[in-house]
Amino acid sequence: MTIADRWLLPDGMDEVLPPQASRMEELRRTLLDLYHGWGYDQVMPPPIEFLDSLLTGTGTDLDLQTFKLTDQLTGRMMGASADVTPQVARMDAHSLRREGPVRLCYCTNVLRAKADQYQGGRSPVQVGVELFGHAGLEADSEIIHLALTSLAASGAREIHLALGHIGIYRSLVEAAKLNHDQERALFNALALKSPGALADQVSASISDPALATMFNALNELHGDVRVLHQARDVFAGAPVSVKTALDELDALYQGVLANFEVDLYVDLAELRGYEYHTGMMFAAYVPGYGQALAKGGRYDDTGRAFGRARPATGFSMDLKQLASLNQASAEKGAIWAPSQTDEALILAIAKLRAQGERVVQALPGQRTGPAEHGCDRRLEFIDGRWQPTTLAQETRA
DSSP states (O other): OOHHHHHOOOTTOOOOOTTHHHHHHHHHHHHHHHHHHTTOEEOOOOSEEEHHHHTTTOHHHHHHHOOEEEOTTTOOEEEEOSOSHHHHHHIIIIIIOOSSOEEEEEEEEOOOSSOOTTTOSSSOEEEEEEEESOOSHHHHHHHHHHHHHHHHHTTOOSOEEEEEEHHHHHHHHHHHTOOHHHHHHHHHHHHTTOHHHHHHHHHHHOOOHHHHHHHHHGGGOEESTHHHHHHHHHTTTSOHHHHHHHHHHHHHHHHHHHHOOOEEEEETTOOTTTTTOOSEEEEEEOTTOSSOSEEEEEOTTGGGGGTOOOOEEEEEEEHHHHHTSOOGGGOOOOEEEOSOOOHHHHHHHHHHHHTTOOEEEOOTTOOOOTGGGTOSEEEEEETTEEEEEEOOHHHHO
């Protein structure tokens, strides 16, 4: 093994260095304080759980993303958390068992077996909120508003919000009485965003002409709020649940417009998280980032496997991505102190640190100076006391 092999990191795993680490910690505190102000209680899930609970109700996608290992104490399979949401759902259903709406938030490291187009790197710091116990539109609205507020607090500008509702597709599938293979083939065709592939599968699987027309129209139903008006005509003969979903999307759309300056987009054929989501879904993007910075939606009844089915809605983000939005605020400067040890200097340094200042004291024989340690001021003994003075520009250059 060469020296280079010793410091190479696995693909998708990254370390966080100064000043990015400082920015992440600053942002972590900002977001958790924000969620506290909205009534969300912080939880800290374990990094590893038994697979039986970790993957409950999440479908195959999360299974493929989960690092697996054997517990040497019990022989049972365990997994490293790749998504905090199922863990928080377990906490609500089993560990807390509170009555009424429960608001929980978190910020923790997760590990993923592979990176994909939605999830970015393999070692995100996942931050997010979950709201349990309320099935109404008000809960979904709160989650979307809090997600957009979180992005704004992180420095995001020119936010593009995509809205969808998995309930529309689910209702059409139920009305068409498709078997598992037919449903999977139709799902794959729709995910390709190919009208031709979709038309072929609809023709092969759906005999009802009205339902066939509705399925074929899904690929075209994306754009601004006019899509919702168009969808009402397309789905005029659809089950009542489809019309309810359109009403919910319309209300959410109008609520966002009334409170935020964002570009809104509706996509009724978005099926990301199909095995997981049960209602509205959203994803927020900003220019320059290939993945959504925030994504979430409704995922009712995930707690059923833990003995307590509950309505649930929430969102999550990657703190590493968020911290890259506004890196300027991470560094606030520091004060350079000499390596002397007289009592007056020690007291002056302690007082400045108690006031929140960053003070870097030189060590005996140290060759680096203030510039290398990010200092913009220096402690000097003036008029009988130690006091900070601004470093000359050429000294810091």
